[in-house]
Amino acid sequence: MFNYKKIASVLASAVMLSSTIGFAAAVSYPEPFVAGGTADVSVVWGANAAVSDLTSAIDIQQSLGSLVTASTSASSAAISGEAAALFSGGTKLYINDSLNTVKNVLTESNLPTVLADTDFSGNVDTTVLIRLILGVILKLILKDSLHQKMILI
Numbered sequence: 001m002f003n004y005k006k007i008a009s010v011l012a013s014a015v016m017l018s019s020t021i022g023f024a025a026a027v028s029y030p031e032p033f034v035a036g037g038t039a040d041v042s043v044v045w046g047a048n049a050a051v052s053d054l055t056s057a058i059d060i061q062q063s064l065g066s067l068v069t070a071s072t073s074a075s076s077a078a079i080s081g082e083a084a085a086l087f088s089g090g091t092k093l094y095i096n097d098s099l100n101t102v103k104n105v106l107t108e109s110n111l112p113t114v115l116a117d118t119d120f121s122g123n124v125d126t127t128v129l130i131r132l133i134l135g136v137i138l139k140l141i142l143k144d145s146l147h148q149k150m151i152l153i
Contacts, residue, residue: 030067037069084110086134099134106132 033041043061045053084106087093091102108115108130115130129143 030064033064034067037067039064039068082111082113104134106134 033039041064043057043064045057049057086099087102093099093101103110106115108117111132115132117130118128120126120128126144131141131143133139133141
């Protein structure tokens, strides 16, 4: 016959030893997963995993991701031609933001070649003032200096 007291004692000792090792690993968390601000980890879960497993995997990924520091190296993109920033140093423009979050209008002072005032000759001679109005829908405004009419395109 089995001695259940001895088996229970061995199992309890194994659980206590495992928890000691687990606590020791928790003390050094997040290492070795994140060291020096760089992540060296992949969080995976099974295709047939329970929702709680997926939730836990997301929590672990977010926890480790918050410990990763951004790289200090910066890169810049080369722009050829004329360009105007639609953001400022303190206010950024994000995906799905309206274009007029920071600036409402682009004028000749922003894009001196593209939006330069131009002369028009036809049935009448006039100077056309060009402006870009920023918003949910981009509008091009041509203002006739002779008749002061605004034409929205």
